[in-house]
Amino acid sequence: MSRTIQALRLHRDLVADVAAVAAPALGEGDVRVRTGAAGICGSDVHAAQTGAWIEYWPATTGHEVAGVVVESRAAAVPVGMRVVVDSRLPCRACADCAVSPRLCPDLTWLGESRPGGFAEELAVPATQTHPILDDALPLDVAVLAEPLAVVVTALRGIPDGTRTVLIQGYGPIGALAHLVLRGRGIEVSVVETDPGRQAQAVARGAVPAGGRVDAILDAAGYPGSVRAAFEAVRRGGTVVVVAIGDHPLDISAQALVEKGVSIVTSVGFDDDGIPSALRLLSEAPDAFADIVSDRIRLDQLPAQLVAPARTLGKVVVSFP
Template sequence: MTSALLLDENLTLRVAEWSAPEPVSGEAVLRVEYAGLCGSDLHAMGTGAWIEYWPAVLGHEVVGVVQEAADASLVGRRVVVDSRIPCRACPDCARAPRLCANLTWLGESRPGGFASALVVPVTSLVPVPDSLDAAVAVLAEPLAVSMCAIDALPAGAESVLIQGYGPVGALLHSEITRRNPACSVTVVEPQAARRDAATTFGAAVTDAPADSGYDVVIDAAGYPDSVAHALARVRRGGTVLLVGLGSTPLGMTSADIVEKAVTLIGSIGFDDDHLGRAVDALAADPDRYAGLVSTRVPLSGFADFLTTSVLGASGHGAGRSPDALKVIVECAT
C-alpha cells in the first residue's frame, strides 16, 4: 500500500492508502520525493478530461529514488520521469513521439506521481546528478516542455512578450534569457504574486502591451481571445508561439495571420533529448531555477490545499491557477 492523492470519477479528491500496481518486467519502483502541480493536472481534476482509469492518481512532473529495478545499478539513484506515453508504432511517432496520434501522459493512462511510490518503465527514467536538489530537479519536465517550445522559434529575437506567467511562462522566460541574455522580455499577467515574480526574475511587466511591437509573442495562458491578442501584439513578420491549452474559439480570421505575415507555431510536450538537456541545465545553474518553487505542500494536506486554494469546494470546473508560482508536493514519507 502507498499513500496517494486519488481523484474519483465524481471528481472528488482524497488522500488515502492505495494499492499501487505491481511492477512487471522492464519496470522500476520509485520512492517519489516531489511531484509538481501543472495546469493540466488542475484541468483534469476539475473536468475529468483525459483520464482513462478510476480512481486516478495524477502528477506527471516527478523526481524520486529508484527502490526496485532489475538493473541493480539503478537502485538508489535519483531520477526524473519521462511523462510521455506514446504508442511508438504510428507514423507520427516515427517523426517525433510527442506528435503521436495516441499520445497520453503519466497520470492519465497509468498512475502518476501524486503518491509516495510510483511504478514506471525503466526506459522512462533519466538519472539526476547527486549534487542536484530534488526540489529543483522536479522542474525538469516542465523545463523540457519549455526548451522544446523555444527550439521552434527563430534565433535572434530582440523582444518577446509572454502572455501568462505561470510556471511554464516563467520557465520560458528563463530559457529565453539563458540562450539570449540581451533579449528584452515583457510579461502580461493579472495575478499580483506572479507579476511580482516576473519583475524579480528580470522581466518588464505591463497591463497594456504595445500593438504590433514584439518579435515574438508567446501565449502561455490560453485564456479567451489570447490568440487574437497575441496576433495584435506581434510585429509584422513576427512569430506567435502557442503553449497554453485554451478551449474557447479563437476569435480571429485567417486574414489576421496572412496580412501580417505572421508565423503561428503550436508546441506540445518535448522530444527525446529535452529531458536530459533540462537536467543538465538545472544541474549547471540550480540557483537560476530554485526561486521558481514558491510553495511546498505535503501529500497528506494536498487535497485540502487544492480544495481551499485552487478548485473550490465543489471541485468541479477547470479550476483556477493558484496565486503561487510553482507548487510542488512533498511525497516522501
C-alpha cells in the same frame, strides 16, 4: 499480506482523498521509484475538476515526478539512482511517433492511463526514466525538468536572431520560459494580471511591455489571448502558442496573411527535452528553485486540486 503505500485517489465522482493502496507491481523492465517530489500541473487540476483524460478509477494522478529507484528489473537503471520520470506514454509505432512521440494520436500520460506520481511510490518502465547526473541538484528542483522540457520544446518555435519576446501569462511555464530566454540574452517583457506574479517578472529582469516585439509566447490561454498576441507582435513576427484553451481563434485569414505572422503551436516535449532541462537546472539551480513558491504534503493535495489556492509560482508535493 500485500504492502501498501499512501497515494492520492481521485474517484469517479471527482471526490479526492489520500489513502492506503497496494504498492505498485513491477513488470519486466520496470523500476520502482520512491517519490521525492511531484509537481502540480494545470492539467492535474483540470483532471481533478472534470475527470478529463482519466482512463481508470480511482485514479492516482501526477506526472511531474522526481525520486529515487528502490527496486529495479532493468540493469541500466540501478537501485539508488535518482531519476526524473518521463510521463509520456506514446505508441512509438505510428508515423506521427516517427516525427516525435509527442505528436502520437494515441498519446496518454502517466497518471491518466496508469497510476502516477501523487503517491509514495510508482512503477514505470525503466526507459521512462532519466538520471539526475548532478548529485547536488535537489529533487524538488529536479522535478521542474518536465515543465522545463515543455518550455525548451516550445521555444524552438522562436526563430534565431529574435531579440525581444513578450510572454503572456506568468505561471510556471511563463516563468520558466523567462529564465531560459534571459539566459540567451533576449529582452523579455511580460503581461500578467496577477500583481504578485507581475512583480516577480520585474524582479527577474522583465522590461515594461509596450511596442511591437519579435515574438510572443502565449502561456496564458485565455479567450482572445492569441488575437492579443497577434496584435502585439511585429509584422513578420512569430507567435508561439503553448497554453491550451478550448476557445476559437478570432483572427481572419486575411489579417494573418497580410501581416505575415507565423503562429506556431507546441504540445508536450521531444525525447531530448528532459535531459536538456536537467542540464539547464544544473547550470542555475538557485534561479530555478525560485520558481517553486509552495511546498505541500501529500495529505494537503486533495484540497489543492479541488479548490486550488492562487500561488505565485509552482506548487510541489514534497515527500519525506
